Amino acid sequence: MDYNSTPLVQVESLQMHFSMKGGAFSRRQGTIKAVDGVNFKVYPNETFGLVGESGCGKTTVGRAILKAMQPTGGKVLYNSKNGETIDLVPMTNKEIRPYRQEIQMIFQDPYSSLSPRMTVQEILEEPLRLAGHTNKDFLYQKAAEMIQQVGLRSSHLMRYPHAFSGGQRQRIGIGRALITNPRFIVADEAVSALDVSVQAQILEILSELKAKMDLSFLFISHDLSVVKYLCDRVGVMYLGRIVEVADTDALFKDPLHPYTEALMHAIPDINEREIRSDILAGEIPDASNPPSGCAFHNRCKYAKDKCKNEVPALRDFISTFNGKEIFRQSACHFVEEIYLQSNDKEII
Amino acid sequence: MRKKLLEYKNIAAQFHTIEGTTNTLNDIDLTIYEGMSLGIVGESGCGKSVTSRLPIRLLPEPMFKVTKGEVIYHRDGKPFDVMKAKQNGKEINKIRGKEISMIFQEPMSSLSPIHTVGSQMVELIRQHSDMNKKQAKEHAISMLERARVPRARDVFDDYTFQLSGGMRQRVMIAMGISCSPRLLFADEPTTALDVTIQAQILGLIKDVQREQNMALVLITHDLAVVANMVDEIAVFYLGYIVEQGSTDQVLKTPKHPYTKALIESIPTLHTDQALKPIKGSIPDPYSKITGCPFWKRCDKVTDKCRQEVPPFVTHENDHKVRCFEA
Numbered sequence: 001m002d003y004n005s006t007p008l009v010q011v012e013s014l015q016m017h018f019s020m021k022g023g024a025f026s027r028r029q030g031t032i033k034a035v036d037g038v039n040f041k042v043y044p045n046e047t048f049g050l051v052g053e054s055g056c057g058k059t060t061v062g063r064a065i066l067k068a069m070q071p072t073g074g075k076v077l078y079n080s081k082n083g084e085t086i087d088l089v090p091m092t093n094k095e096i097r098p099y100r101q102e103i104q105m106i107f108q109d110p111y112s113s114l115s116p117r118m119t120v121q122e123i124l125e126e127p128l129r130l131a132g133h134t135n136k137d138f139l140y141q142k143a144a145e146m147i148q149q150v151g152l153r154s155s156h157l158m159r160y161p162h163a164f165s166g167g168q169r170q171r172i173g174i175g176r177a178l179i180t181n182p183r184f185i186v187a188d189e190a191v192s193a194l195d196v197s198v199q200a201q202i203l204e205i206l207s208e209l210k211a212k213m214d215l216s217f218l219f220i221s222h223d224l225s226v227v228k229y230l231c232d233r234v235g236v237m238y239l240g241r242i243v244e245v246a247d248t249d250a251l252f253k254d255p256l257h258p259y260t261e262a263l264m265h266a267i268p269d270i271n272e273r274e275i276r277s278d279i280l281a282g283e284i285p286d287a288s289n290p291p292s293g294c295a296f297h298n299r300c301k302y303a304k305d306k307c308k309n310e311v312p313a314l315r316d317f318i319s320t321f322n323g324k325e326i327f328r329q330s331a332c333h334f335v336e337e338i339y340l341q342s343n344d345k346e347i348i
Numbered sequence: 349m350r351k352k353l354l355e356y357k358n359i360a361a362q363f364h365t366i367e368g369t370t371n372t373l374n375d376i377d378l379t380i381y382e383g384m385s386l387g388i389v390g391e392s393g394c395g396k397s398v399t400s401r402l403p404i405r406l407l408p409e410p411m412f413k414v415t416k417g418e419v420i421y422h423r424d425g426k427p428f429d430v431m432k433a434k435q436n437g438k439e440i441n442k443i444r445g446k447e448i449s450m451i452f453q454e455p456m457s458s459l460s461p462i463h464t465v466g467s468q469m470v471e472l473i474r475q476h477s478d479m480n481k482k483q484a485k486e487h488a489i490s491m492l493e494r495a496r497v498p499r500a501r502d503v504f505d506d507y508t509f510q511l512s513g514g515m516r517q518r519v520m521i522a523m524g525i526s527c528s529p530r531l532l533f534a535d536e537p538t539t540a541l542d543v544t545i546q547a548q549i550l551g552l553i554k555d556v557q558r559e560q561n562m563a564l565v566l567i568t569h570d571l572a573v574v575a576n577m578v579d580e581i582a583v584f585y586l587g588y589i590v591e592q593g594s595t596d597q598v599l600k601t602p603k604h605p606y607t608k609a610l611i612e613s614i615p616t617l618h619t620d621q622a623l624k625p626i627k628g629s630i631p632d633p634y635s636k637i638t639g640c641p642f643w644k645r646c647d648k649v650t651d652k653c654r655q656e657v658p659p660f661v662t663h664e665n666d667h668k669v670r671c672f673e674a
Contacts, residue, residue, distance in 0.1 A: 053542040053543070053545075054513075054542055165629045165632075167629050168629065195391040195392055195569065195629075195630065196391060196569060196570070196571075196610065196613060196614055197391060197609065197610060197613050197625065197626040197629075197630070197645075198625075198629055199613070200613035200615070200623045200625035200626070201625040201626075201627075203615070203623060204623060204625050222542065222543065224543070224617060225614070225615040225616050225617050226615055228615065228617055229615035229623060252617060262544065263543060264617060265547075266543040266544040266546065267572070267617055268546075268547070268570070268572040268576060269572055269575065269576075269616065269618055270572045270575045270599055270611065270614070270616060271575070271599075271618065272575055273575065273576050273595070273596075274576055275550065275551050275554055275577075279544065279547040279548060279551060280544040280547070280548075281548070283512055283515075283545065284542070
């Protein structure tokens with residue numbers, strides 16, 4: 001990965017605040033800060049993973065980038081095919097349409113994300129039609145090519161989605177996302193609804209097509225093992241903020257944030273015969289009423305007074321990993337004390 | 349000598365629906381002993397949930413039909429044939445919820461949204477005991493406390509929609525153990541939960557099992573979840589038990605190709621192995637399959653596998669496998 005190249009997508013202080021208006025029966029008022037100042041970059045041909053527990057805002061980030069929801073603040077800078085960098089946030093639906101072919105989405109639920117009234121051929125052709133293609137032979141040709149790419153047969157094109165299993169439907173969903181030759185894909189929990197034996201097939205298809213079609217992914221998942229398998233870099237989210245970003249190997253070997261550490265300890269391991277005793281207590285707090293200071297302080301085993309009062313910033317570090325110096329980020333007041341070795345340092 | 353608690357003897361069962369007939373369970377032979385913990389592992393449609401609902405007769409009869417075999421429940425040394433009793437008769441009601449209890453995957457849909465946590469628990473407790481209302485309330489609160497529900501006295505008066513997913517699952521566990529069952533079925537108890545909450549709930553179930561000295565059957569699709577929870581594992585595929593043995597036997601020295609493939613197809617945090625997906629997908633439940641249920645996806649398939657169902661053979665140290673090649 002070349003981290004000196006221009007990022008394909010650059011998310012800058014992205015904000016998504018929902019206001020809870022007090023209706024006649026509502027007792028609660030205020031704002032939910034679902035996403036509160038998120039920054040990250042996705043480089044060309046990179047898979048960037050976004051992990052966190054439910055309610056941490058990872059799905060909202062994906063939707064805001066695609067403008068399925070209008071962000072309340074921040075920038076989504078996209079480096080388009082012809083080399084210009086555009087901000088997607090202030091654009092209208094009409095302005096954004098030419099770029100829709102380049103940015104696509106794969107959904108979680110293969111059952112509700114495919115229209116039951118359209119044949120597979122119609123489903124696959126639709127993005128091309130929306131992009132202005134009308135030639136029937138061309139459309140069929142494209143659909144037939146794509147369905148083979150995702151491991152199905154062209155005879156399947158005439159069928160309706162109900163005739164397929166969950167794994168096959170997910171392949172169709174992937175085909176629909178890839179048919180316009182996109183450059184950037186947001187995959188939101190793309191394998192979570194599948195049986196384990198099928199999940200591995202879909203993961204393999206995704207990494208195969210990524211190499212073949214030169215794709216970049218934002219891969220959103222709650223499953224750390226899947227993220228570890230697929231992603232080059234990972235961002236960990238907690239309550240609307242990113243708390244750690246690092247190369248996948250480094251993140252899983254030496255986490256630099258107590259939340260990442262706790263999250264990894266919670267995952268059951270097939271070779272483990274005793275339940276760990278140091279599992280994270282408590283639950284993710286209410287986003288409408290987040291804890292003061294560091295949002296994680298009430299569940300953190302290292303928490304000190306400073307954590308209750310001051311919101312930690314996402315700081316940049318140079319750290320030694322496998323004999324190499326790597327760049328990573330962590331939002332913890334006490335990274336130095338808890339995790340860093342003597343030759344690692346913060347970049348100021 | 350371990351004491352038998354529940355026995356499935358050569359069970360075959362079918363669902364009859366408009367779309368056809370499914371062979372949901374085939375030749376299921378399984379014994380659950382007092383105080384043991386068993387993991388039932390398999391993917392969707394393998395019959396793992398049906399197996400758990402069978403002894404308390406929670407399945408829609410007569411659409412669901414046991415065509416062969418019997419389910420024997422052992423109480424005070426006396427065997428009782430569950431399938432011969434009336435589905436909602438007195439005898440089954442005595443067992444269901446009291447002696448054999450259950451925790452479901454979706455706590456929201458298995459708890460009543462219009463009753464408070466307390467009233468649901470009190471109803472269950474009074475159904476199965478002669479406690480008065482006050483005693484039942486105190487018992488319910490002590491059970492909530494045992495399920496590590498913080499502020500148990502307040503939660504007693506809450507409605508289930510006021511609770512988080514993890515808290516609902518704790519309430520479900522408190523209800524499940526409130527009549528001191530001899531056997532607890534936990535059907536995908538943590539699938540709907542976040543990993544950190546999952547770890548808490550699994551730890552709780554294991555603690556509760558030790559405290560109550562009851563037998564536990566944990567049903568899941570996730571091999572890693574059972575790895576540190578149970579003593580024995582049974583792997584289901586398409587209504588057959590394909591492999592059964594101690595946790596170490598099944599996970600460390602698997603003999604059935606499906607078990608091996610399943611282990612290799614799961615990405616894990618602690619190894620850097622490449623994934624080996626299983627080819628194909630789980631067959632349609634209405635299709636008729638001859639021979640071994642797994643042959644279409646198996647690498648070691650022979651002509652014999654295509655024609656005959658392999659017998660369930662016991663190897664050394666009680667390691668049972670349904671495969672000609674094992």
